[in-house]
Amino acid sequence: MTEQAYNFAYLDEQTKRMIRRAILKGVAVPGYQVPFASREMPMPYGWGTGGVQVTAACLTPGDRLKVIDQGADDTTNAVSIRSFFSRTAGVAVTEATAEATLIQTRHRIPEHPLTEDQILVYQVPIPEPLRFLEPREPETRKMHSLEEYGLMHVKLYEDIARHGAIATSYDYPVKVEGRYVMDPSPIPKFDNPKLSGCPALQLFGAGREQRIYALPPYTRVDSLDFDDHPFDPSKADHDCDLCGAGDSYLDEVIIDDAGGRMFVCSDTDFCRSRRAAGHAGRLGTPAGEAA
């Protein structure tokens, strides 16, 4: 059911065209933050308005949309954004990563490998990787244009000097095709390797900060590190307690008052399809039995 009072996917065509131009520029200059005239959306700034605008500009009536937040399709904000597009665009929706043509995500990259026929749209809170080192926008833009990233390397070095390791576990900065340092959005650093050489088009939208940036398919993306302290995409040292996967990113769930806990896949679709295929973890039941 599409609400007739609004244009397809809510935004008017002029606005979508403006956003598409910003996206094209972003694709042409991978990792560069393109300013765009972000609009007020009917959901709050900071709740995915950038991603929603990028999605709105990319959606066509034939698309099949998946929305995840923290890897899960049924977290409240993912539900809210998915129902927004079912209402305003009437597009098909799915929870299966492989079946989706466009996936909007917050804080995760799906475990299931993406394909050339897919677009992954990230919601970005603070697009500027240098923001917490230099609060002024004219300064950081200058640093990017001069490729002046010394401050970032000093920060990473100081981490190692103080903690023995780089003390950034999510929102871990990357370098795109050896040029722009880019904020991959607050995905866990476990997901960083999936950014590189990805067959899908990856688009990043920051509504409040009015920036769009992009990684075209098969772009090389390196997580910043040092030769003697190589990047380490760590995760919890467990297997999923429901599906038994040892290679997926895990959420820790507290299950009783005595400090008992379990680890489960943060990617709910990945976990469910593994269980449907007969896999079971320590506490799990395979194939659709009520858990």
Added chain:
Amino acid sequence: MYVAVKGGERAIKNAHALLAEDRRGDTGVPELSVAQIREQLRLAVNRVMAEGSLFDPDLAALAIKQARGDLIEAVFLIRAYRTTLPRFGSSRPVDTGAMACSRRISATFKDAPGGQILGPTFDYTHRLLDFRLAAEGQDLPKPATADPVAGPVPHITSFLNREGMIETDRPGDELPPDLTREPMELPAARALRLQAITRGDEGFILSLAYSTQRGYGRTHAFVGELRIGTVAVELDIPELGFAVEIGEVELTECETVNQFTGSKTEPPQFTRGYGLVFGQTERKAIAMSLVDRALRWKELGEDDTGAPAQDEEFVLMHADNVQATGFLEHIKLPHYVDFQSELELVRKLRAEGAAQRPEAAE
């Protein structure tokens, strides 16, 4: 067994139904009408119009009702609606000199052509709770009336202008940038700064202005003139070749007169701060003119004292309460994934620390 936060869809629906019920409150009490809000909570309506950047008292009143009186939420509703409206043109600059003033005061001159008009103001009221208002349905005494001032009411600063005592604003033909159609670019021209401040949060602008009075970027402001009233909005119709009045809006305009000791290029003279806000919103308009003046330090060759109100990027990037409230409240959203990776990191750093300090662990 594992029971995570599932069923988001049903939970959201139920929460919204509860919200609607709470908004209505006790059904034994008659429901508020939008017209009642528009007429009797007019200053709230004005604030929502000003910060929502949309002059429509009925919609603002509806937004206040829907937002249960949360004015920032109401501003947000208006902004979200506003973006869906087609834009069919830009009006001519409004002429505040031709304003039909309901209030007009000057703190710098005892009297001036056009006179001082107190109008509907809280000034000089004694802030005693009026318990008669709790008993509804009483008759109000009829206020005295006078004929409106005929003809244009000249701006008070124009009298100073004749002596060359105050800086002259150079009129320009260039189209001002539009904050709602182009991304904010810094450094910003004054027109863009004023746009951002007039729709900025009243509390934030008030506090910044107050900070300049207490010494953080002091500019010694006098209210040269504060006027409230309606002005005509005119639109050029290309097919007709002339401008047509399409309606009128209520505005509050404040011009401050500020001390300036002169610079290498300018003789000592007074300078201006400017505030212009939808509706009767005088606190906001005065605050706006103080912040505007504080932000002009560079153009006037003054010192940067490092005061927050002098910092253009700080002021402009944090004045919008719709942006601020959205980003602030987004930390209510799930952050399991980020938090989990932080947990792993802290555990790892603690384990490494303990391994390096065996004696401390004992």
